[in-house]
Amino acid sequence: MPFSWLRRFGSANSGRGGRRRRRAQQLAHGEEPPPQEDPQVVSERKQRRVGFGIGSALILIIGGVVAFGYYQEFYKPPRVWAGSVNNVEFDMGDLVERIRVLQGVNRYQGGLVNLSTVPFEYLQNLINAEILRQRSPSLGINISDAQIEDELRRQFVPTAAPGQETDPGQLEREFKDNYSGYLTATGLSDGDFRVIVEEQLAQQALAGVLAQAIEERQQHVEIQWIQLPIDGEILIGDVEQRLVNEDFTRIAQELNSPSQFADLNGYVGWVPKGAFPALDDYIFGNQEDEIEAVSPGSVSEPIFTNEAYYLIKVLAPSEERDLTALMGSKLLRALVDTWQKEALLAGTTQGFVRMNFNSRLYEWVTKQVFVTAPRIERPTPVPELLPGIPNPSIGGS
Known part of the structure; x- marks a missing residue:
């Protein structure tokens, strides 16, 4: 063959000529050629x-789409980084678990978690708690296991009536029953609740540190207010227009939201500076920003805050007075909030505090939390977490 190397590619016996030679060789040897397949069968097999x-x-492709959807919906989101304080990080799974803990506490109290605000606020709470935990040594704060145990007993050991004899063994059994019942009712573990108690004790200790700077006598202004919820149907501008012809007290009686700081007439009383930081510029003025205080007998312009809308009427000018227990408590809470905000701002500015939250992650978090949101028909009392100070509402204004 002139081109023997073509054999390597099968060219010598390929094609129709090769098939005819093979059939001729089979006939010469008396062999029957294999039957030819029906072209339609061959075509159907190819199809x-x-x-x-x-x-x-x-x-x-479908399996890949399902796998990608599972990864995007279930595997990836809980592991997405949510925030960090120095080398301590939180992911979205941590945030969901903490909100579920919050749901458990609210279930016991007969409240509901406000999913329109809680996810981002509680991420901030996680960050705030970690900032305080890391700064506690410099503040002289150290929460021990013994303190946590004492706080649990303060909340769940029944109080004997004066003069009543108590059996230590019976009190211990009642403590365990009460505490176990609380954990069952809230769906929390012992570890979950001890973390909550530790954070609250740390915040209480921070309040104790900040309280040392509060003077017993301070400048106060006497005020009355109209307070409207931010999600209400009544517009604050319409109320302002009504005040042109109507009495402030009568409108306050009609419209005011319930508040522990004002009576049915909207009378708040003597307020120290700092107790309501968002209202300070209107009540006391602000020389730095050249804002004058509302004069006695006058009503402020509408004031918009994160908690409510206000119209403030000043009844008497500033004078030095002793702090009342109610206003002292409010001032102390405001100082704690201010400390947390300033610490958070300093951390984000200096780069050791970071947060990651967007609308897609918010939607995922709310979806995960919604499936475990409690449906409550009847509230159950809960002990105060800070002695002498009512528990703040959780997750709502």
Whole structure:
């Protein structure tokens, strides 16, 4: 053969000529050639192979889409980084678990978690708690296991009536029953609740540190207010227009939101500076920003805050007075909030505090939390977490 190397590619016996020679050789040796397949059968077999290949490809594509959806919806979000304080990090799974803890506490109190605000606020709470935990040594704060245990007993050991004899063994059994019942009712573990108690004790200790700077006698202004919820149907501008012809007290009686700081007439009384930071510029003025205080007998312009809308009427000018227990408590809470905000701002500015939250992650968090949101018909009392100070509402204004 002139080109013997073509044999490597099978060219010598390929094609129709090769097939005819093989048939001739078979006939010469008396062999029957194999029967020829029906072209229609061959065509159908090819179609089945093509169909099988297309079906396999579609199954792989569908499986890939499902796997990607599972990764995006269930695997990836809980592991997405949510925030950090120095080298301590939180992911979205941590945030969901903490909100579920919050749901458990609210379930016991007969309240609901406000999913329109809680996810981001509670991420801030996680960050705030970690900032305080890391700064506690410099503040002289050290929360021990013994303190946590004492606080648990303060909340759950029944109080004997004066003069009543008590059996230590009976009190211990009642403590365990009460505490176990609380954990069962809230769906919390012992570890979850001890973390909550530790954070609250740390915040209480921070309040004790900040309280040392509060003077017993301070400048006060006497005020009355109209307070409207931010999600209400009544517009604060319409109320302002009514005040042109109507009495402030009568409108306050009609419209005011319930508040522990004002009576049914909207009378708040003597307020120290700092107790309501968002109202300070209107009540006391602000020389730095050249804002004058509302004069006695006058009503402020509408004031918009994160908690409510206000119209403030000043009844008497500033004078030095002793702090009342109610206003002292409010001032102390405001100082704690201010400390947390300033610490958070300093951390984000200096780069050791970071947060990661957007609308997609918010939607995922709320979806996960919604499935475990409590449906409560009847509230159950809960002990005060800070002695002498009512528990703040959680997750709502």
